[in-house]
Amino acid sequence: MAKLREIHGEAGEKIVDALGDVSPDLARYIFEFPFGDVYSREGLSLKEREIVTVSVLAALGNAESQLKTHIHAALNVGCSRQEILEIMIQMAVYAGFPAALNGTFAAKSVFTERDASGNQDR
Amino acid sequence: MAKLREIHGEAGEKIVDALGDVSPDLARYIFEFPFGDVYSREGLSLKEREIVTVSVLAALGNAESQLKTHIHAALNVGCSRQEILEIMIQMAVYAGFPAALNGTFAAKSVFTERDASGNQDR
Amino acid sequence: MAKLREIHGEAGEKIVDALGDVSPDLARYIFEFPFGDVYSREGLSLKEREIVTVSVLAALGNAESQLKTHIHAALNVGCSRQEILEIMIQMAVYAGFPAALNGTFAAKSVFTERDASGNQDR
Amino acid sequence: MAKLREIHGEAGEKIVDALGDVSPDLARYIFEFPFGDVYSREGLSLKEREIVTVSVLAALGNAESQLKTHIHAALNVGCSRQEILEIMIQMAVYAGFPAALNGTFAAKSVFTERDASGNQDR
Amino acid sequence: MAKLREIHGEAGEKIVDALGDVSPDLARYIFEFPFGDVYSREGLSLKEREIVTVSVLAALGNAESQLKTHIHAALNVGCSRQEILEIMIQMAVYAGFPAALNGTFAAKSVFTERDASGNQDR
Amino acid sequence: MAKLREIHGEAGEKIVDALGDVSPDLARYIFEFPFGDVYSREGLSLKEREIVTVSVLAALGNAESQLKTHIHAALNVGCSRQEILEIMIQMAVYAGFPAALNGTFAAKSVFTERDASGNQDR
Numbered sequence: 168m169a170k171l172r173e174i175h176g177e178a179g180e181k182i183v184d185a186l187g188d189v190s191p192d193l194a195r196y197i198f199e200f201p202f203g204d205v206y207s208r209e210g211l212s213l214k215e216r217e218i219v220t221v222s223v224l225a226a227l228g229n230a231e232s233q234l235k236t237h238i239h240a241a242l243n244v245g246c247s248r249q250e251i252l253e254i255m256i257q258m259a260v261y262a263g264f265p266a267a268l269n270g271t272f273a274a275k276s277v278f279t280e281r282d283a284s285g286n287q288d289r
Numbered sequence: 290m291a292k293l294r295e296i297h298g299e300a301g302e303k304i305v306d307a308l309g310d311v312s313p314d315l316a317r318y319i320f321e322f323p324f325g326d327v328y329s330r331e332g333l334s335l336k337e338r339e340i341v342t343v344s345v346l347a348a349l350g351n352a353e354s355q356l357k358t359h360i361h362a363a364l365n366v367g368c369s370r371q372e373i374l375e376i377m378i379q380m381a382v383y384a385g386f387p388a389a390l391n392g393t394f395a396a397k398s399v400f401t402e403r404d405a406s407g408n409q410d411r
Numbered sequence: 412m413a414k415l416r417e418i419h420g421e422a423g424e425k426i427v428d429a430l431g432d433v434s435p436d437l438a439r440y441i442f443e444f445p446f447g448d449v450y451s452r453e454g455l456s457l458k459e460r461e462i463v464t465v466s467v468l469a470a471l472g473n474a475e476s477q478l479k480t481h482i483h484a485a486l487n488v489g490c491s492r493q494e495i496l497e498i499m500i501q502m503a504v505y506a507g508f509p510a511a512l513n514g515t516f517a518a519k520s521v522f523t524e525r526d527a528s529g530n531q532d533r
Numbered sequence: 534m535a536k537l538r539e540i541h542g543e544a545g546e547k548i549v550d551a552l553g554d555v556s557p558d559l560a561r562y563i564f565e566f567p568f569g570d571v572y573s574r575e576g577l578s579l580k581e582r583e584i585v586t587v588s589v590l591a592a593l594g595n596a597e598s599q600l601k602t603h604i605h606a607a608l609n610v611g612c613s614r615q616e617i618l619e620i621m622i623q624m625a626v627y628a629g630f631p632a633a634l635n636g637t638f639a640a641k642s643v644f645t646e647r648d649a650s651g652n653q654d655r
Numbered sequence: 656m657a658k659l660r661e662i663h664g665e666a667g668e669k670i671v672d673a674l675g676d677v678s679p680d681l682a683r684y685i686f687e688f689p690f691g692d693v694y695s696r697e698g699l700s701l702k703e704r705e706i707v708t709v710s711v712l713a714a715l716g717n718a719e720s721q722l723k724t725h726i727h728a729a730l731n732v733g734c735s736r737q738e739i740l741e742i743m744i745q746m747a748v749y750a751g752f753p754a755a756l757n758g759t760f761a762a763k764s765v766f767t768e769r770d771a772s773g774n775q776d777r
Numbered sequence: 778m779a780k781l782r783e784i785h786g787e788a789g790e791k792i793v794d795a796l797g798d799v800s801p802d803l804a805r806y807i808f809e810f811p812f813g814d815v816y817s818r819e820g821l822s823l824k825e826r827e828i829v830t831v832s833v834l835a836a837l838g839n840a841e842s843q844l845k846t847h848i849h850a851a852l853n854v855g856c857s858r859q860e861i862l863e864i865m866i867q868m869a870v871y872a873g874f875p876a877a878l879n880g881t882f883a884a885k886s887v888f889t890e891r892d893a894s895g896n897q898d899r
Contacts, residue, residue, distance in 0.1 A: 186512065189519040190496045192696075193503065193511060200688050201382045201508060208680075210375040215340060219376055222344040223383040228595035229472035230509035252556045253332040254341055259559065260323045261345040263873040264567060265596035267559060268552065275555040308878065311885040312862045314574075315869065315877060322566050323874060330558075350717035351838035352875035374678045381681065385507040386689060387718035389681060390674065397677040430634065433641040434618045436818075437625065437633060444810050445630060445748045452802075454741040462703060463742055466710040467749040473594035474631035497698040498707055504689045505711040567870045576863040584825060585864055588832040589871040619820040620829055626811045627833040629751040716839035740800045747803065752811060753840035755803060756796065763799040 170202045174213065174240045182236070217241035221254055225270035226262040234270065238277045247289040248278055292324045296335065296362045304358070339363035343376055347392035348384040356392065360399045369411040370400055414446045418457065418484045426480070461485035465498055469514035470506040478514065482521045491533040492522055536568045540579065540606045548602070583607035587620055591636035592628040600636065604643045613655040614644055658690045662701065662728045670724070705729035709742055713758035714750040722758065726765045735777040736766055780812045784823065784850045792846070827851035831864055835880035836872040844880065848887045857899040858888055 171179045187194035206216060221241050224234040238251055251274050259267035281288060293301045309316035328338060343363050346356040360373055373396050381389035403410060415423045431438035450460060465485050468478040482495055495518045503511035525532060537545045553560035572582060587607050590600040604617055617640045625633035647654060659667045675682035694704060709729050712722040726739055739762050747755035769776060781789045797804035816826060831851050834844040848861055861884050869877035891898060 182512075185519075186515060189522070190499065190515045193496070193500050193515055196500070196503060196688070196692060197508065199692075200503075200684070204684060204687075205379055205382050208375065208378070210371050211379075215337070215372075216375075216379060218337060218340055219344045219379050220383055222341045223348040223380070224509065226345040226348050227384065227472070227509075228593070230513055233509045233512065249332050250337075252559070253330065253338075255556065256330070256559050256562070257327055257333075257338060257341050258345070259562060259566075259873075260327055261342055261873045261875060262349065263869075263871045263876075264563065265590065265593075265599045265871060266873075268548075268599065269596055271552060271556045271559055275551075278555070304878075307885075308881060311888070312865065312881045315862070315866050315881055318566070318570060318866070318869060319874065321570075322562070322869075326562060326565075346875065349838070349875075350715070352879060355875045355878065374681070377678065378681050378684070381507075381684060381688075383507045383509060385503075385505045385510075386685065387505060387712065387715075387721045388507075390670075390721065391718055393674060393678045393681055397673075400677070426634075429641075430637060433644070434621065434637045437618070437622050437637055440622070440625060440810070440814060441630065443814075444625075444806070448806060448809075449745055449748050452741065452744070454737050455745075459703070459706060459738075460741075460745060462706055463710045463745050464749055466707045467714040467746070468631065470711040470714050471594070471631075471750065474635055477631045477634065493698050494703075497696065497704075500696070501693055501699075501704060501707050502711070504693050505708055506715065571867055571870055574863065574866070576859050577867075581825070581828060581860075582863075582867060584828055585832045585867050586871055588829045589836040589868070592833040592836050593872065615820050616825075619818065619826075622818070623815055623821075623826060623829050624833070625751075626815050627751045627753060627830055628837065629747075629749045629754075631749060632751075716837070740803070743800065744803050744806070747806060747810075752807065753834065753837075753843045756792075756843065757840055759796060759800045759803055763795075766799070 168198060168202070170206050171198070174202075174206065174217070174244060175236065176239075176243060178236060178239060213244040214241070214246055217244055217246060218250075218254065221251065221270075222258075225255060225258050225266055225273075228262070228266050228269060231269070231273060234273050235277050238274055239281070242277070242281065242286075242288045245289075248274070290320060290324070292328050293320070296324075296328065296339070296366060297358065298361075298365060300358060300361060335366040336363070336368055339366055339368060340372075340376065343373065343392075344380075347377060347380050347388055347395075350384070350388050350391060353391070353395060356395050357399050360396050361403070364399070364403065364408075364410045367411075370396070412442060412446070414450050415442070418446075418450065418461070418488060419480065420483075420487060422480060422483060457488040458485070458490055461488055461490060462494075462498065465495065465514075466502075469499060469502050469510055469517075472506070472510050472513060475513070475517060478517050479521050482518050483525070486521070486525065486530075486532045489533075492518070534564060534568070536572050537564070540568075540572065540583070540610060541602065542605075542609060544602060544605060579610040580607070580612055583610055583612060584616075584620065587617065587636075588624075591621060591624050591632055591639075594628070594632050594635060597635070597639060600639050601643050604640055605647070608643070608647065608652075608654045611655075614640070656686060656690070658694050659686070662690075662694060662705070662732060663724065664727075664731060666724060666727060701732040702729070702734055705732055705734060706738075706742065709739065709758075710746075713743060713746050713754055713761075716750070716754050716757060719757070719761060722761050723765050726762055727769070730765070730769065730774075730776045733777075736762070778808060778812070780816050781808070784812075784816065784827070784854060785846065786849075786853060788846060788849060823854040824851070824856055827854055827856060828860075828864065831861065831880075832868075835865060835868050835876055835883075838872070838876050838879060841879070841883060844883050845887050848884050849891070852887070852891065852896075852898045855899075858884070 255270035377392035499514035621636035743758035865880040
């Protein structure tokens with residue numbers, strides 16, 4: 168729970184709450200496995216873990232809302248906006264330009280949202 | 290070309306040579322775009338770039354030989370073996386356990402190969 | 412046609428009508444192959460066939476509107492809401508948590524729609 | 534740039550402009566690699582190249598807005614509407630009926646848009 | 656562990672052992688999450704759970720060895736060979752004929768292996 | 778059947794025979810739907826249809842043996858080797874360089890096989 172808040176802020180709790188209404192066990196597994204187990208592990212920094220997650224979601228390209236959630240998370244744990252954009256440029260090589268463009272436009276929308284709420288990213 | 294050698298060592302040249310026999314223009318584009326443009330950019334370290342690439346290839350799961358090539362590359366530019374295994378554990382969350390298992394077995398095979406050739410990874 | 416109505420109710424006819432406007436041959440193939448041939452086969456119950464279809468669509472994650480259509484269909488042919496949610500929990504293992512979450516939210520939206528229209532699922 | 538305009542008309546410039554605001558280097562790579570290098574190659578006609586692109590985007594199914602952009606482009610460089618619909622029928626065989634339906638509905642929406650703006654496709 | 660043995664027989668332990676050599680934590684998570692949590696849940700029968708898993712793996716098409724492992728598992732927990740083949744026929748509709756053919760050939764190879772070891776499936 | 782032989786030569790019959798041993802109904806559907814219905818349609822030439830199929834299989838990247846079968850088929854119905862290689866170059870843009878490389882190596886292996894059997898492609 169603390170890990171969820173550290174990475175996702177209030178947005179994470181809202182998603183887990185919305186999920187808990189319909190599938191409380193899936194919500195519980197999210198606390199136990201990704202947050203209780205994986206994100207609490209040593210071996211990679213939280214910033215590196217979010218680089219992994221943003222890369223996977225941008226490459227698979229079938230979970231736009233979660234890609235945005237994790238671009239927020241990456242910025243929350245120390246990635247700069249430029250680093251997010253670099254990940255998307257690299258998508259062009261390994262997953263194709265459509266993945267790169269969609270990832271970049273997702274990032275643009277997250278940046279705009281954070282500007283509007285006064286968030287001061289690196 | 291220097292960038293290719295820095296990341297992939299001799300293995301990279303062999304792949305590009307094999308490709309150049311049949312499609313010299315595609316081989317040229319690989320020098321120009323991924324290596325000339327993308328991997329030469331600042332904004333992410335080479336180690337972070339290989340974390341991105343290994344994550345994408347493990348998640349997509351349709352390019353096993355290139356996944357192995359980039360696990361080698363990641364180890365060449367400063368990732369530890371444990372960091373590779375952590376990326377694969379994170380695959381379980383975002384791309385499912387089959388991707389995590391296949392990625393881990395690809396890593397195991399790369400580690401065995403490097404042990405046999407006396408490579409001293411971190 | 413009878414099979415289409417049994418599985419999808421009126422919603423199926425609407426989709427096939429909308430399709431028939433632009434590509435009548437594709438609409439005809441849908442009657443002939445999936446409904447005329449596959450869903451009319453013995454060997455799996457209609458309920459088991461919809462478990463297959465919902466699983467595939469939730470895993471591929473690139474056809475949200477058809478995933479919802481088939482969650483409706485699964486409920487129409489005898490799946491309970493809890494069974495749909497169990498399929499989505501299993502997605503977390505084999506296709507990753509993003510697929511599980513998106514599938515669960517698709518199910519939630521279908522359940523809400525059916526509650527509003529007075530549908531009494533198991 | 535001329536190639537971009539030939540294929541995509543004004544729509545292409547709008548996308549590249551929107552991209553250039555946030556990631557000018559990715560916009561530049563789009564001019565250099567897909568348009569400067571690939572679409573300028575001989576060996577396939579522009580019409581055949583758009584058949585390739587529409588096929589890939591309809592099969593991957595994770596870039597709906599770019600699928601529409603390239604259905605426009607295919608019509609701009611000489612594909613008929615019927616040929617687009619044939620590609621989507623073939624999707625049913627190789628990528629499944631959901632890909633075929635989504636591709637057909639994307640085509641329908643492009644056709645409607647072009648009718649509204651008085652575009653006279655073959 | 657009991658659940659792993661019930662579903663996969665000795666083959667499951669071999670895979671987890673091979674995994675445990677290189678990534679003991681991932682092996683532990685497999686005991687805890689898929690087997691400890693998900694396969695132990697009520698709400699779907701083991702047979703229905705294997706129908707879900709075989710469907711997902713045949714559709715994604717990027718984990719052939721695990722597809723075979725789960726065709727074995729499905730036969731172990733009560734699916735008939737004919738039911739496996741029906742799932743693959745349904746793949747033709749939702750994931751395309753290549754997925755259907757690859758799934759059917761994977762099943763054929765599993766059937767041959769089980770015939771050779773005297774396994775009496777339904 | 779005539780269409781199958783025109784496109785795939787003897788190789789097609791071998792695959793359908795191997796399939797018919799285990800799943801005769803799936804073999805029958807292949808005659809009825811892809812070959813009886815789709816490939817027999819007007820609206821696209823056989824060459825254009827094979828461009829579609831090779832593009833889809835190279836992009837999805839999860840059916841290597843069928844990709845090779847259809848590179849053979851494309852050459853059988855009038856594509857030149859250079860055109861196959863152009864399709865693969867275009868994969869780099871829309872599906873990423875790994876898809877482009879794997880497709881090019883699949884083509885190389887098909888070309889070698891055809892050279893060995895004295896096939897005179899354009």
